[in-house]
Amino acid sequence: MTKRSILASIIAASMLAACGSGDYSKTSSGILYMVVEKGSGPQVKIGQFFKLHYTTKINDSILGTSIGGMPIFSPVDSVPASYNPAEVFRFLHKGDSVVIIQEVDSIMKQNPMLPPYMKKGDKIQIGIRILDILDNQEQAQAQQMEEMKKQEGRDQALVDEFIKKNNINAQKIGRGTYVAVQNPGEGLAADSGKFVSVKYRGKILATGKEFETNMEPGKDPITFPVGAGQVIPGWDEGLKYFKKGGKGTLYIPGFLAYGMRPGPGGQPNEALIFDIEMVDVMDKAPAPQQNPAIPPAENQPAKQ
Known part of the structure; x- marks a missing residue:
């Protein structure tokens, strides 16, 4: 089984477990989360960076995923109680697989202008796999550059093929x-x-x-x-x-x-x-087309 399929299976299983179990923890703003696979690495500290893969779903539809592509690099900050999934980050360890649940009804209380694919009663499920913890921005940027080169190679191979x-x-x-x-x-x-x-x-x-x-x-x-x-x-x-x-x-x-x-x-x-x-x-930019309803500037009255 490939790395991509392993990660996909982990996150898919994580989401199924989260949807079928009441064993959640809750942040102070009400975001639900559950660690469905416990990592053996250290717990993250404020100021460090996560390297992670994610999959975001709404109901049964996948909105986006990084699986098969570049991992995401995210700072771990002290996030206020704002119904933000990042509130969960400071509780996680290297190697954790976690599912975060947001209710669209709660999001609407803060922002009633939502995308058309969201409606009342929907649940957003974010599956995250913590790949690594990095001490500072310099380490995160260095690894991000390495991952970008790998991604360019995958992108190029796809077109070559x-x-x-x-x-x-x-x-x-x-x-x-x-x-x-x-x-x-x-x-x-x-x-x-x-x-x-x-x-x-x-x-x-x-x-x-x-x-x-x-x-x-x-x-x-x-x-x-x-x-x-x-x-x-x-x-x-x-x-x-x-x-x-x-x-x-x-x-x-x-x-x-x-x-x-x-x-x-x-x-x-x-x-x-x-x-x-x-x-x-x-050789040079073309002259802008004149709207026939507006006379050229030289034929207009001079401004006072």
Whole structure:
């Protein structure tokens, strides 16, 4: 059994135990928690950091998980009674598996503006596995950097395998983006500092599901400078291989897309595919389009 499946089984079993048992402890604000597997390590101290994996569920639906990806690094602070799951942290030990239960009714008392997937009567279940306790922020940052490198490797391997499995004729460039050039285009190249206008169709690599496009009739291209960090890194890498009129596809590993932030499919480290059309390449930013209902500035009365 893999590390991922072991952790998934632990957390799944933890949640089942929590839902079927009344053997909870309770924080001063009313958050319920239960340690379902006791670790053999030391208890955490205020000021230290946890390295952990988590899975969050509402009823039977998983909202998010770090299992199979990067662990989370979290400081352990003295948290006031605010119905915050972090209230539980200071009671835990290295190796503990714990389930935390929050009632949506109680959350609504503090914040009535809730996401649409939450409703009265629901329970949020957070399964946590404490992997390690770190003494200070420097140790946490050092381990986080190591974990980021591992995650980049997993992200890259996923796209490498996809390209090989589907026999896609694409060039691996930069830090790991794949570019399949259908038509390179002509004229000015989309080098760093150039302004480009691009039409695109974005899809999630794992499912092939389209999540966004401006290739439909009547939709304008997006315009931005290449290499200025205004788009995801995979775009800044891949668009440089096209000129005006160019067409092709970018295959982008998760760390060069949205990274740890939830992607278009709602999960971190999502690999993405973009069909792109390079509408234009310019040396400078295009002039803003004038609203025909508003006269140009030189024709307007001068301000007093």
